Amino acid sequence: MRVPLRWLREYVDIELEPEQLADALTMSGTKVESIDRVGGGLxxxxxxxxxxxxxxxxxxxxxxxxxxxxxxxxxxxxxxxxxxxxxxxxxxxxxxxxxxxxxxxxxxxxxxxxxxxxxxxxxxxxxxxxxxxxxxxxxxxxxxxxxxxxxxxxCDDVLELEITPNRPDCLCMSGVARELAAITRKPLRMPMAACVEVTQPARDMINVVIEAPDLCYRYCARVIRRVRSRQSPIWMQARLAAAGVRPISAVVDVTNYVMLELNQPLHAFDYDKVAQRTIIVRRAREDERLVTLDGAERELNSDMLMIADSERALAVAGVMGGVASEITEKTETVLLESACFARQSVWRTSRTLKLRTEASSRFEKGLDPVAAPPALDRAAGLLAQMGAGEACSGIVEVYPSPQAPAVVETTDRWIERRLGAGIGADRIADCLTRLGFGVCTQGVPDGATRMIVSVPSFRGDVRQPVDLVEEVARVWGYNEVPAAIPEGTLPGGYSDEYAFFERVREALVGAGGTEALTFPFMSEADLGMMGFAPDDSRRMAVRVANPLAEEQSLMRTTMYPAMLAALRTNVNRRRRGVFLFEIGRTYSPTDAVRLGVEPARGETPALERSVLAGVMSGVGDGGTWYAPERRYDFYDAKGAVEGLCARLHIDGVTFSRAECPPFHPGRTAAVVRDGVRLGTVGQVHPLVAGSYQVPEATMLFELDMALLMEAAQSPREYAPLPKYPAVERDIAVVLGRDVASCDVERAIRRAGGALVESVRLFDVYEGPQVGEGRRSLAFSITYQAADRTLTDAEVNEVHDAVRASLARELFAVLR
Structure with missing residues (x-):
């Protein structure tokens, strides 16, 4: 928000230099982003x-x-x-x-x-x-x-303020002036809201009906007759321009001026275009349409609140007016609207229509219903002052459920404990009173002072005693709070999940990976490019109600699209070798959402799952004078997963052949431990790679973090270093190509028992010598006993048992 200091001085005396003023406001919680000098070139x-x-x-x-x-x-x-x-x-x-x-x-x-x-x-x-x-x-x-x-x-200095969403009262000049008056102990001069009225009653000219009281808390209307088409005074135009608002005409400028002054958006209708002189505040009808002031035709739905007459919609409540009731040079009588709408309704409507205005940005933060009538009086007074119209007597108002002022009770000692300083009940009351709170104090038997605080209507963010602590601290001054070293045991430390995730990150970074951060969305197009079957559960995605873009219309059920998109970005920037990983979340709809049941407010529509995903492509090892260039392949991705499991001390992980989109058939493996599938690793299918415009030799992996973390919790067993020498024997067998090397390794360990220390595959051969559809696998087996030196006879006996077992179980032919 832009705050011209000349305008601000109308409400509070300012003796500080602009830089000092900016520092004082920032230290009290109203952050000043910058100071802009306007008109300095004149x-x-x-x-x-x-x-x-x-x-x-x-x-x-x-x-x-x-x-x-x-x-x-x-x-x-x-x-x-x-x-x-x-x-x-x-x-x-x-x-x-x-x-x-x-x-x-x-x-x-x-x-x-x-x-x-x-x-x-x-x-x-x-x-x-x-x-x-x-x-x-x-x-x-x-x-x-x-x-x-x-x-x-x-020529003026203008403060650019960053207003937090919980402080809509500071989105206006009088709100900032109130803050400044409290900080500097200067009197606050609120703008005069009175106006001179003619005798004709407004109630005889307009009727107001609220059909949706849950979305409209208060609606006030004033009638301004004998409206003259003219420009607003130069001083008003200059103030609006300095505040970033374009001057247009007297009526429009006054509504904008009052909005910036009192934080109450107003809207002006051409009174003669309101059918049957009746304003109806209602929900939009299905398939109803309205051409808004920007010339666009808007399609409405029943969740939107409309301002209408007896025949048609006139405006989108809290967002923008319609062309049908627009003020023109021929307008003779104006109907001024000042209302308080439900902030959630305005927020949803603004995003559904993709239409954000100064009014909607204020309404969606929650406004003060008490401010509606004074804003109308202020606008009517300004129009009369500049000779642009006459106000009919009275305000036509509908206020279905007046809100009682909020009251917060606490004690001075409770506030002092939270502040960490004893400042006394009188000083606490003074700080709150300067901000517009009402404070009543009473003594209690334990020596404390009971404080009953009436919260002003414009402070909807203060509802609990802890909120009062913040108000006292920022007015008293954060710098006034004495520094003290905390006592006792301090809570803290990483959660088990966070600590585990950090171990995973360290392992993958050590393997040459770079952590990525992607959006948790995908699109319908991604589901098609992935090649998922129609009944694939990953097609059941939670749809985003108001996506920022079409490619972000679904909550992701898998991280593959995001990783391939990140790879494409790096490839387009000519990265020769890419290894990215991310620990993120995927989202699947709950059973209720699958059945079409709308989740209640506060209920989650999705089940979240923590997932580790990685992608590799391009050059893995750059070429040097002593070694040629090597590109990433399936075994690099598999090795990254194996290395991760080793760093996490997860034993017993095996890789078995698998086929599932978006992977290449025959170049995909399921990561399994104790019969539980932890994830998948493999090469991307060529059609998928082409769809995402990434190299065909692209590797992907995705692992379930919850299952990984559970596997990493298994108790570890430690063994002393071996005292006796080991014996190595090689074995080569010919088997069918469909027999996995891990199955051969398991068979060797079963047959060799406790004497088998390690099994290493060191050669694979396919060719005419072993026959079509077959291949030769050569393993090096290390035999070792913990309590003795093995003799040749013992090793030969175990080795023969291994050879016999492979021939019997896997129909292997020994070479």
Whole structure:
């Protein structure tokens, strides 16, 4: 939010420099992002009364204007092409040697033989508005020679504030002024809300009906008659421009001004376009449509709140008005709306329609229903002050369920314990009173002071005693809280899950991986590109109600699409070798959601599962003078999983052939331990790789983190270092290609028993010598006993048993 200091000084005296003011606000919880200087480029800008206007002697489109720029100043001659300049009017002029708001310097110039000693200015060149159609005509109160930069407030310091969602009361000038008054102990001057009314009652001109009281807490309306189409005063335009709002017309500018001043959005309807003089606040009808002020036709639904008459919808409540009731130059009577709508309703409607406005950004944070009538009075008073309309007497109001003020009870000692400082009940009450709270104190037998605090209606974020502690601390001053070393045992430390995840990260980073962070979404297109079957459970995804983009319309059921998209990004940036991993979550719908049952508020629609996913592609080892370049393959991905399991001390992990999308048939393995599938590792199917525009030789793996963590909790067994020598024997067998090497290893260990220390596959051969559909596997087996040195006879006996077992169980042919 932009806060011009000249405007702010209308409500509170400011003695601090802008930098000191910014620091004070930031330290009290209202963060100042930056200080912007507006109008600083205006130099030698003054006012001049037009003495004469004559046509240029050599040009039919130019005029020569003589200006009186004040006493003791020689008249100035200026050449202009503007046609709205006449004798007697007062206009802004930048004299030679001065500059415009954008810093452009102006000097004397000659136009076809006539020298111009300056330049007449439009509102755009002064930085007031975008209107550059003619010279700005100044009010009669401005005298020739006046410094209009100062008198109109065109040069100002503007604070850019970052307002947190729980403090909507600071989204207006009076709210920031209240904060500043509390900090600096200065009196607060709230804007005058009274207005002069004519005798015609507003209740005879308009009727208001609320059909959705759960979405509209209060609705107030005022009728302004004899509306005159004109521009708002220059001072108002300058303030709006400094605050970042474009001036448009008197009525629109007043509604924006009051919104920025009191944080109460207003909307103006053309009264004569309201059918049967009745406003109905209702839900939209199915398939109802409305053309909003931006010219777009909006499709509405029954969850949206509308402002309507007896025939049609007029506006989207809290978001934007409609063209059908728009204010035009022919408007003679205006209906002003000031209301309080349910913030969740405005939030949902704004996002469904993809339409966010200054009004919706305020309503969705929750506004004060008490502020609705004063805002109408303030707007009516401003319109009357500038001669733009007359207010009919009274406000037409519907307030179905008035809200009682919130009351919070606590004690001074309770607050002091949370502050860590004894500041006393009087100082606590003073801090709260300065912020607009009502405080009543009572003594209690234990010596403490009971404090009954009435919360102002504009502070919807204060409902508990701990909220009062924050208010006291920031007004008293965070720097005033004494520093103290905490006593006792401090809680803390990592959770078991977080610590385990860190071990996984360290293991994969040590293996050469880089951690990625992706969005937890996917799209319908991803499901098709993955090649999932129609009945695949991964197609059952939770749909996002208001996705930011179509490719983020579903909560992901697998991390494969995100990892392939991340790989594509790296490949497009010419990374030659990529190994990425991520520990993320996947989401599957609950049984109720699968059956079409809408989850209740607060209930989760999805079951979350922690997953480890990784992707490899490109160059694994760069080539050097002593070793050739090597690219990632299936065994690199398998090795990464094996290395991870080794670092986590997970034994008994095997890899068995598997076929499932999005993997390549025959190049995919299921990661299994004790009959439980931990995940999958393999090469991406060529069609999937092509769909994601990644190299065909891309490896993926995905592991269930909960199962990994459970496996890592298994008790560890330790054995002493061997005292006796080991014996190695090799064995080569010919088997069918469908027999996995892990099955051969298990058979060797079963037959060899406790004497088999290790089994290592060191050669694989396929060719005509072993026959079609068969292959030769050669293993090195290490035999070792913990209590003795094995003899040749013992080793031969066990080795023969292994050979016999392989022939019997796997139909292996010994070579």
């Amino acid at each position: 130099k030698r800008v003054t006012s001049g009364r037009v003495v004469s206007v004559v046509p240029h002697p050599e040009s039919g489109r130019l005029l020569v204007v003589e200006l009186d720029i004040g006493p003791r100043q020689a008249p100035k001659r200026v050449v202009t092409a503007a046609t709205n300049v006449a004798e007697g009017c007062v206009v802004p002029v930048v004299l030679a040697g001065g500059s415009l708001v954008d810093g452009e310097e102006i000097g004397e110039m000659e136009f076809e033989g006539v020298r111009s000693e300056g330049m007449l200015l439009s509102a755009r060149e002064l930085g007031i508005s975008e209107d550059g159609s003619g010279i700005l005509l100044l009010p009669d109160s401005v005298k020739p020679g006046d410094d209009i930069v100062e008198s109109l407030g065109l």
